[in-house]
Amino acid sequence: MKTINNPEKATWSDILQRPTQTVNDIEATVTQIFEDVQRNGDQAVAKYTQLFDGAELKTNIVTVEEIETASAKVSKPLKEAIQQAKSNIEAFHTAQKTEKVSVQTTEGVNCWQEKRAIQKVGIYIPAGTAPLFSTVLMLAVPAQIAGCKEIVLCSPPNKEGKIANEILYAAQLCGVTKIIKVGGIQAIAGLTFGTASIPQVYKIFGPGNQFVTVAKQLSTKYGVAIDMPAGPSELLVVADDTANASYVASDLLSQAEHGADSQVILVSTSQKLIDAVAEEIQLQLKALPRQDIAQQAIDNSKSILVETDAIALDLINQYGPEHFIVCTDNNDFYVDGIENAGSVFIGNYTPESAGDYASGTNHTLPTNGFSKAYSGVNLDSFTKAITFQNITKQGLLNIGNTIELMAEAEGLQAHKNAVTIRLNDLK
Amino acid sequence: MKTINNPEKATWSDILQRPTQTVNDIEATVTQIFEDVQRNGDQAVAKYTQLFDGAELKTNIVTVEEIETASAKVSKPLKEAIQQAKSNIEAFHTAQKTEKVSVQTTEGVNCWQEKRAIQKVGIYIPAGTAPLFSTVLMLAVPAQIAGCKEIVLCSPPNKEGKIANEILYAAQLCGVTKIIKVGGIQAIAGLTFGTASIPQVYKIFGPGNQFVTVAKQLSTKYGVAIDMPAGPSELLVVADDTANASYVASDLLSQAEHGADSQVILVSTSQKLIDAVAEEIQLQLKALPRQDIAQQAIDNSKSILVETDAIALDLINQYGPEHFIVCTDNNDFYVDGIENAGSVFIGNYTPESAGDYASGTNHTLPTNGFSKAYSGVNLDSFTKAITFQNITKQGLLNIGNTIELMAEAEGLQAHKNAVTIRLNDLK
CATH class of the missing domain: 3.40.50.1980 (Nitrogenase molybdenum iron protein domain)
Known part of the structure; x- marks a missing residue:
């Protein structure tokens, strides 16, 4: 892993660049x-x-x-x-x-949403x-x-x-x-x-x-x-001296074995932790059957040393990792502040592989920074939200004039007319 | 409007075909x-x-x-x-x-989802x-x-x-x-x-x-x-003799004025209603400033006579209309049974233009049959669902073996190792 010490914010987007795919x-x-x-x-x-x-x-x-x-x-x-x-x-x-979700937005105007x-x-x-x-x-x-x-x-x-x-x-x-x-x-x-x-x-x-x-x-x-656009799998770990270096190394390697193009990033406020993880990776790598693949992914990966948790969080939100492991003395700060991530794993006993297989969360997650706009697969991925409305006579009397004015201002006379023709019968 | 009487199901996909867009x-x-x-x-x-x-x-x-x-x-x-x-x-x-949404899926395995x-x-x-x-x-x-x-x-x-x-x-x-x-x-x-x-x-x-x-x-x-892929706006109305023909005509015209390629479909179990609506359309058309556009859209549009509500619903679900107006003696049947639609408007006093402007529902909706898989714009369109998990020592003891077995069977030894290395410390 390449270690980068306290990079300037202006360089982050270069440092965090993912490999471009040519399709x-x-x-x-x-x-x-x-x-x-x-x-x-x-x-x-x-x-x-x-x-x-x-x-x-x-x-x-x-x-x-x-x-x-x-x-x-x-x-x-x-x-x-x-x-x-x-x-x-x-x-x-x-x-x-x-x-x-059911709301009477105005008296007699009943709107609801169903999946x-x-x-x-x-x-x-x-x-x-x-x-x-x-x-x-x-x-x-x-x-x-x-x-x-x-x-x-x-x-x-x-x-x-x-x-x-x-x-x-x-x-x-x-x-x-x-x-x-x-x-x-x-x-x-x-x-x-x-x-x-x-x-x-x-x-x-x-x-x-x-x-x-x-x-x-x-x-x-x-x-x-x-479901979502695809890209190589990726993991970002933020860890400090309260983390267990051998656990962190095992998590980084579990991501690295997916493929040579897997993205693995370690962010830390502690040089000591970064060094300890690097050492552990070398030890654990030797025992892996997919050692070659993992080694290549690790070679392309980065450890980033930063001064504060606030800087770390800012950088992580800019990256938007698919998997995000948080092992620090300040976990709540990261959990509350994370804006862009697919799935977040908290604490020393929450390896990414738990979510990959058996904890219950979904493992189909947005890679490639797509977590800035996309959710991972969830129940709603298999449904559509349909809206319904049922307006009473009184309801139409209450909002009819508003519809008429807005439709007219948009130059859509037939839209206005659909209301006018009803209001004329009601008045 | 072209009227089609009791078409065979095999012909529906031709009848309901939308104009193809060449992009x-x-x-x-x-x-x-x-x-x-x-x-x-x-x-x-x-x-x-x-x-x-x-x-x-x-x-x-x-x-x-x-x-x-x-x-x-x-x-x-x-x-x-x-x-x-x-x-x-x-x-x-x-x-x-x-x-x-927070669930302890297994003792010590805490998972939650936040938008x-x-x-x-x-x-x-x-x-x-x-x-x-x-x-x-x-x-x-x-x-x-x-x-x-x-x-x-x-x-x-x-x-x-x-x-x-x-x-x-x-x-x-x-x-x-x-x-x-x-x-x-x-x-x-x-x-x-x-x-x-x-x-x-x-x-x-x-x-x-x-x-x-x-x-x-x-x-x-x-x-x-x-937000979603786009296509020309469209409206399908299902109406029977309990509907007001002049209201139905005004709704169809409000859709038709959007553009010559707007899709307007009337489905009914009543020939009488179909005839009355056709007559009303000609009357109302004359008063519209965008008469030419609306006339073209109406010329391309269809009235479909069917024998039963069940057939009508089946056909409507096959079409998947963006806007769906229900004005029948049997509204609950349609509301309960609709699977594919963007937004549903129920009863004589619920014109589509209410939802276009002022009732509170969103008017950015899936066209072109996309309602089979897409929701209209809603609050969730502006959020992502992120999952979180925090596993205790006991939690990892409870699901660790499952993760190990599954990872091994998928040939991902480092995934297994991330659990084994922790379990060894816990046992």
């Missing part, structure tokens, strides 16, 4: 596959599944038997772990339900070296609580045409209504346009590589909503 | 202006303001004196109308505030034939309630270099912190990158022509959030 060069590929899937449906999907995943499938729809066989192969301890995580995620997301579920949602789960079944929990559990009717999961098959057992087990446990063996651009295109096997959905959730990211972006042009 | 041909222009503003800042902005708005400005920042002069020119009755509307909008959006304001927001208000000051209320009022620190309003100047009096009056009334005379693509580019005069913001709200729409879309590629 322009793959847009053409994504657009072409979208057009192909739109035109040729499952035939195109099958072609790309063979090309990119090396799998030739008789059918891409996962059967009940496949799910049962897969579930039987998941160990009992892992099943119990998944169930505990699910139960916590359920508790936290169920608590996010909101009541109808209704998005009827059809798609969940994308990448494959890769290990099965990311935890993301199934994070997306399907709130979808089910919200009341989404169709919860469609797409995940690429391996060369043998299979999806990992843990993903299938988690999917059926969390109420996924259809599982389809399809990945990459063709999966997102299928969810966008619908094919004979893939239902068209209204919103697509889930992580993926840069092809999936660009495909999700493109799907919004066709009217499909997405 | 591809203007993307190049938008991209080029973005690059110019990113590189040359205010100099580029001034160039385009002169080119597109015909205005040469000494400064594009609106002064306090300008606002005072403009406010003095707004009539007292209109000021009072604007204040009543503001007060209702405030009441409805203030009621949408949510408390901290925090988006610090910097941009509001775009188009110019054109009439000043859309009502949109200033709809966006600045909730921004102020949410606690946004910077509320930046951009609106194009006329040839004399001025913004409409009503817009300036409404902006200062609703707590806008900076008003800038800039419109079109250059305004959105300025808010995206920041210039010497235009602050960079995290989220951009507001309507606009197709150039503004494409510019907002492009701004998302640079990490700026937007």
Whole structure:
């Protein structure tokens, strides 16, 4: 880690710069596959599944038997772990339900707001070296609580045409209504346009590589909503001498193992802590199976020494970290003052991995500074707020003139007329 | 209006098709202006303001004196109308505030969610034939309630270099912190990158022509959030013989006057009502100053006769109207069953224009079927939900093993290690 001592505020935006992603060069590929899937449906999907995943499938729809066989192969301890995580995620997301908001704004003018579920949602789960079944929990559990009717999961098959057992087990446990063996651009295109096997959905959730990211972006042009824009995962830890250096090092490394482009930043008012963490990182790195990846991420990462908590907070809000760990003597100051962050982890016994898996909070969070404007996935991500109003005769008499005056001033005579014609009957 | 009798469900998607917008041909222009503003800042902005708005400005920042002069020119009755509307909008959006959601998901595992304001927001208000000051209320009022620190309003100047009096009056009334005379693509580019005069913001709200729409879309590629994708305004009315045909006609016309591409649909179980509305439309049309525009929109619009309320509701949910008026003997059925709509207006004395101006609900709503996945603008549009967690030693003992098992199964050893290293100290 590079250590930077008390940087001037003017240099912060350079220091905190994230690696730029160039996606322009793959847009053409994504657009072409979208057009192909739109035109040729499952035939195109099958072609790309063979090309990119090396799998030739008789059918891409996962059967009940496949799910049962897969579930039987998941160990009992892992099943119990998944169930505990699910139960916590359920508790936290169920608590996010909101009541109808009802207001009589003027006598006789009754307005209310209700949340209704998005009827059809798609969940994308990448494959890769290990099965990311935890993301199934994070997306399907709130979808089910919200009341989404169709919860469609797409995940690429391996060369043998299979999806990992843990993903299938988690999917059926969390109420996924259809599982389809399809990945990459063709999966997102299928969810966008619908094919004979893939239902068209209204919103697509889930992580993926840069092809999936660009495909999700493109799907919004066709009217499909997405959870949020994506970027490499990142963690910022603020810690002082009350923190445990080996714990801090373990948290930084847990982020670093995600990929060489992971962002890891340590902010501290203590040079001593910074030094101790650097030492601990070197010790712990040696024992990691993904040592190479973690080492690269650590090499690109920064320790920033600042003079006060106030400066630290200012810098952290400018960065807007996805994950933010606070381990200081002054935790309340940070918790109260944080404006831009995805999820905040407080104290020595709250590692980021708790939120990644099992505490109950969601792990689909805004990266790349998007926490300045975006929320992480939560129950509301699976609903829309609809407003309703019911105005009585007296209510219209009370606000009618206001509507007439404003509509007239905006030059919209028919808007005025819709009120006048009613008021004339009431007067 | 074209009348369609009891159409087969298979034909609905054709009948309900919205006009397709072609924006591809203007993307190049938008991209080029973005690059110019990113590189040359205010100099580029001034160039385009002169080119597109015909205005040469000494400064594009609106002064306090300008606002005072403009406010003095707004009539007292209109000021009072604007204040009543503001007060209702405030009441409805203030009621949408949510408390901290706090759950102990497992003993010692404390999770909570809090909403925090988006610090910097941009509001775009188009110019054109009439000043859309009502949109200033709809966006600045909730921004102020949410606690946004910077509320930046951009609106194009006329040839004399001025913004409409009503817009300036409404902006200062609703707590806008900076008003800038800039419109079109250059305004959105300025808010995206920041210039010497235009602050960079995290989220951009507001309507606009197709150039503004494409510019907002492009701004998302640079990490700026937007309120929602845009499309022509639309209204669907479901009415039966208990409705007043002349009121229904006035509502359809109030939508039709927005533009020739406005979408107006009447759904009914009564041929008699459909005929009566058609007759009333012809009568009322003659008196409208924007008769030509409204006539074109009406020509493109449809009356759909269906046999039952259940069929009507199914069709309406497939369409997902921005505005949905319900005037039937069976209103509760529609209100309970509507899944996809922006805002719902119930009964004979609830014209759409009430919600456009003064009832208190927001008028920035999802068009183009986006109501299937998007909410209209509401208080939460100006906040992010941040999650927090604080785990005690006992809490980590309670969920630690679950995290270890799941992390291991996902092949993320450092994630597991962040827990193991702590558990070892606790055991």
